[in-house]
Every structure is written in structure tokens, then in C-alpha cells.
Amino acid sequence: MEHMNYKFATKAIHAGQEADPTTGAVMTPIYQTSTYQQKAPGDHKGYEYSRGTNPTRKALEDCIAALENGKFGLAFSSGMAATDCVLRLLQPGDEVVTGDDLYGGSYRIFTKVYEPMGIKFKFVNTSDNQAVADAITDKTKLIWVETPTNPTLKLADIEAIGKIAKERGILYAVDNTFASPYLQNPLDLGADIVMHSVTKYLGGHSDVVMGALVMNDEELYKKLFFYYNACGGTPGPQDAFLVLRGIKTLHLRMKAHCENGRKVAEYLKNHPQIEKIYWPGFEDHPGHDVAKKQMRDFGGMVSIVLKDADLQETFRIASGFKVFTLAESLGGVESLINHPATMTHGSIPKEAREKVGVVDNLLRLSVGVEDADDLIADLEQALAR
Numbered sequence: 001m002e003h004m005n006y007k008f009a010t011k012a013i014h015a016g017q018e019a020d021p022t023t024g025a026v027m028t029p030i031y032q033t034s035t036y037q038q039k040a041p042g043d044h045k046g047y048e049y050s051r052g053t054n055p056t057r058k059a060l061e062d063c064i065a066a067l068e069n070g071k072f073g074l075a076f077s078s079g080m081a082a083t084d085c086v087l088r089l090l091q092p093g094d095e096v097v098t099g100d101d102l103y104g105g106s107y108r109i110f111t112k113v114y115e116p117m118g119i120k121f122k123f124v125n126t127s128d129n130q131a132v133a134d135a136i137t138d139k140t141k142l143i144w145v146e147t148p149t150n151p152t153l154k155l156a157d158i159e160a161i162g163k164i165a166k167e168r169g170i171l172y173a174v175d176n177t178f179a180s181p182y183l184q185n186p187l188d189l190g191a192d193i194v195m196h197s198v199t200k201y202l203g204g205h206s207d208v209v210m211g212a213l214v215m216n217d218e219e220l221y222k223k224l225f226f227y228y229n230a231c232g233g234t235p236g237p238q239d240a241f242l243v244l245r246g247i248k249t250l251h252l253r254m255k256a257h258c259e260n261g262r263k264v265a266e267y268l269k270n271h272p273q274i275e276k277i278y279w280p281g282f283e284d285h286p287g288h289d290v291a292k293k294q295m296r297d298f299g300g301m302v303s304i305v306l307k308d309a310d311l312q313e314t315f316r317i318a319s320g321f322k323v324f325t326l327a328e329s330l331g332g333v334e335s336l337i338n339h340p341a342t343m344t345h346g347s348i349p350k351e352a353r354e355k356v357g358v359v360d361n362l363l364r365l366s367v368g369v370e371d372a373d374d375l376i377a378d379l380e381q382a383l384a385r
Contacts (some may be wrong), residue, residue, distance in 0.1 A: 007048070008067065008109075008182060011250045013143070017063025019243070028059045028351075030241045052229040056237035060244050066183040067247070068194050070214035070222035070369055074228050075240060078318040079177065079197030080105050081233030082211030084113075086173055086193060087140070088227045091119030092142040099126040099156070101149040101356040102347035103197075105238075106175070112347075126156040135166050146175040148287070151303045151340045151364040152357045153278040155180075155287025158294055162190020170218075177201070182254040185293045187216060193224075200331030204246040204253050208239045223347065253333060256369035257300030263372040264365065264379065266300045273383045276305040300367040301330065303340075309361040314339065318363055323370060330366035335375055338364040 006014070017028050031054055036047040043153075045051050057075050065073030076082040083106060090096070098110065100123040110121045115210030124131040143165050146158040157172055165172035173193040174186035180201035186194045196202055197209035215221055219296050228234060265279040280291040292297055306314055317327055324337040328344055338344055341360050345353055353359075367375065 005360075011066045011119060012250050013064070013248050015066035016059040020332035026187055028056055028241065028244055030237045031055045031343040032237055043240040049230050050237070051234055054237050056242070056244075057088040057235060057240040059179070060247075063244060063247060064181075064196070064198070064212050065214050067186050067250075068176075068187055068214040069359040070187050070194065070216065072218070074213045074221075074224060075198065075235055075243075076211035076213070076228070077233045077235045078209050079195070079199060080109060080294070081111060082195050082197075082213050083175075083215065083232065085224055085227045086144075086320060087114050087119070088231070089171070089223060090114070090119050090141055092141060095120045095139040096120060096142045097135045097140055097143055098123060098144040099146050099149055099154070100124055100150050100352075102146055102156050102356070103150045103175070104175075104340070104347045106144075107345075107352075108145070121286060125154070126161070127290075129157060129160045129164065132161055134171065136164070136168055140170055141275045142171045142173065143173070144173050146178070148178045148280055148299065148301065150178060151278075151301075151338075151345070151362065153280055153285075153287070153303060155280055155285075155290040155294075157290050158184070158186050158189040158191060165192075166190060172360060177331075179295060179299060179300055180250065180254055182251055182257075183297055183299060187214065189294060190219065192217065197242055199329060201245045201254065201257075202247055202250065202331075204250065205242075206326055206329060206332035206334065208242045208246070210235050210239055210243055220374050253369055254297075254300075257331075257367060259385065260369060260372045261298065261302055261367040261377060264367050266376055267376045267379065268304055271383065273307050273309075274287065274304050275307040278357075285363035302365045302367060304363050304365065305357075305359060306361040306363065311360045314361045314363070317382055320382040321378055322381070324365065324382075330364070332356075332366070333369045335368035336366040338366070340364050372381045 034050050038243040061073035061075050122135045126133045145156045172191050174191040175195045177197040177200050194214045196212045213263045227292050279302045318339050327336050
């Protein structure tokens with residue numbers, strides 16, 4: 001069936017998946033095999049060895065690609081493996097323009113793994129299109145944008161930066177983890193590559209670690225597939241099966257995340273213990289208009305800065321929740337609370353992270369799909385002093 005013509009919910013349930021030809025099984029089987037029979041050398045059914053291709057994983061890759069309105073998908077053993085695959089396209093002397101507010105793991109691989117190899121990274125405010133344009137030189141080969149950003153929820157104008165990239169002939173990748181394909185589709189707005197930490201909203205149940213890339217250009221796909229297969233950062237079929245199952249409710253979960261995120265953000269907006277709140281649904285959020293333009297809703301991620309709280313007090317509050325769980329990661333059905341300065345962004349130097357607002361008294365909330373009244377009651381008791 002031609003999945004690209006269907007609406008999102010239908011694609012989430014059916015894209016990339018057909019009844020098993022052997023048994024008629026409706027759910028894609030877990031092809032727990034490392035190798036495949038060949039009638040003669042090179043004469044096979046499209047599968048040779050599961051590091052490179054596996055039917056369960058292929059169904060997932062096709063499904064994620066369809067959700068992003070893309071032609072080609074690649075699944076990886078983690079979001080960092082997916083990021084690493086893109087960076088392998090670069091050569092010593094190349095430059096990358098990227099955001100100054102990034103997931104700590106992205107910052108770490110940029111500065112600790114690829115900078116020593118001779119690749120230069122320029123960290124700019126990607127919510128400022130001119131700052132992005134000004135950072136480009138004739139050595140710039142990649143623009144890497146995260147929007148909304150982790151954890152201060154800055155918005156980059158995907159389409160505007162896409163035009164800059166296209167005019168200069170620069171590869172353009174967008175980390176779409178915080179939004180998910182339900183809320184925005186960067187390929188439609190000019191991106192060449194979309195990256196996901198599938199661990200988060202796509203999997204949605206905090207039981208899988210995985211990454212993905214989606215693109216439309218076949219030559220780019222072939223280049224990335226070479227590194228995907230050659231370097232081997234590919235996931236097993238059990239994980240692919242779990243994500244396929246998770247994606248079937250992505251549209252339902254995202255609606256609930258957005259609804260609860262709004263209620264939690266509105267509760268916290270004027271709370272006496274909150275100094276600052278980051279949520280793009282507020283009209284006074286600097287990126288609100290961009291969010292309205294390129295996103296279908298404002299998501300379930302909310303970050304807060306605690307008023308007059310030192311590190312000890314921040315730890316006390318972060319540890320005092322009963323429904324929210326203090327843990328890394330995000331995007332699962334359960335609500336999580338995270339202290340970026342010491343957890344997800346601990347690899348970023350203090351001066352660099354504080355410059356963009358990742359201060360010691362900032363907490364990041366991944367608002368789950370529990371009853372919103374229970375979440376608000378939990379926030380109320382945890383914030384009480």
C-alpha cells in the first residue's frame with residue numbers, strides 16, 4: 001500500500017508493515033536471526049546478514065520514514081549512533097554550525113570525539129537566523145539544528161535556515177527528538193536529514209534505546225547506509241519490534257503529552273517558587289510565533305528555574321516527587337523530572353551551559369500521560385517549602 005498518501009494516524013499503525021507472507025501474522029514478526037539462506041552466492045531475498053539488514057528493522061525504518069514524509073529511513077542502536085553516522089560524512093578541516101543549547105551527548109561527541117579529528121564546530125544561537133548565516137564560511141559542510149532545544153526549548157526556524165543551507169550548498173540536519181514527527185516534519189521545511197533519538201517519543205515507553213535518520217535523497221541515503229553497515233551501530237529485531245508497537249499509539253500519546261504539558265505549564269507559570277519557565281506555548285516565549293508556524297502543538301516538555309534555590313535546595317525538590325520520577329531521558333508515558341546540570345548536560349562545561357540558561361536551579365520536566373490533576377498535585381507538594 002502507498003503509505004505516503006495516508007494521514008498520520010493511519011501511517012503510524014500501518015506504514016512499512018504488511019501481513020507476514022508465511023503465516024498471515026498481522027504484527028511484524030521478530031526476525032531473530034543473524035543470517036539468511038542464499039540459493040546461490042549473491043542470490044537472496046534482499047537480506048544477507050542482520051548487521052546490515054533485518055526484516056523487522058526494515059519495517060520500522062519504513063514506518064519512521066513515512067511519518068517524516070521521507071523516502072529512506074535508517075535505525076541505529078542509539079541516537080548517538082545516528083548522530084555519529086552523519087558526522088562520518090565530514091573530513092578534517094570541515095566546519096559545522098550548530099546550536100549553543102544542545103543535548104549534552106551531542107555536545108560531547110562534537111567536542112570530544114570529532115573536534116580532535118580536525119572538524120570545527122561553531123556554537124551559535126540557532127533561534128537567530130542571522131547568527132547562523134554569519135557563522136558560515138566556505139569550510140562549512142553541515143548545519144546541525146535541534147528544535148525545540150534541550151533543555152531551554154529555544155525554537156529555530158527550520159524553513160528559514162533551510163533556505164540559508166540550500167543557497168550555500170550545505171548539508172542540513174535537524175534533531176526532531178523533542179517534537180516528534182507528530183508535531184513537525186523538518187524534511188517538508190527544507191532539511192536534508194532528520195535525526196531522532198527513538199528512545200524518546202517514538203518508542204514512548206522507556207524500554208528501548210534507539211536512534212534513526214530519515215532523508216529523501218537516494219545518494220545521501222547510500223552514503224549513510226555505507227557507514228551504518230560498515231560501522232555496525234544497528235539495533236536488534238526485538239528493539240525494532242518494541243518501537244513498531246510503540247509508534248502505533250504515537251498520535252494518541254502526543255495529544256495527551258501536549259494537553260498535559262499545557263496544563264502543567266499554565267499551573268507553573270505564576271507559581272511563587274518559579275523564577276522562570278520555558279514552554280513554547282506561551283505567547284511571551286521568544287519562539288512562540290515560530291512554534292505556531294512549524295509545529296502542530298507545543299509538546300510535553302517544560303523547563304523551570306527555581307526561585308532562590310541553591311544546588312542543595314534544587315536537589316531536595318527534585319528528589320521530592322511522588323508521581324514524577326527523577327531520571328534521565330524523556331518522552332515516555334510516565335512523567336520524568338531531570339536536573340540537566342548534573343545529569344543530561346553534565347558533559348558541558350559550567351560556563352558554556354550557564355551562558356545559555358542551563359543553571360544549577362533549572363529542572364526539566366517530561367510531562368507524561370497520567371491524569372493531569374495528579375501531576376499538578378505532585379508539583380504542588382514537591383514545590384512546597
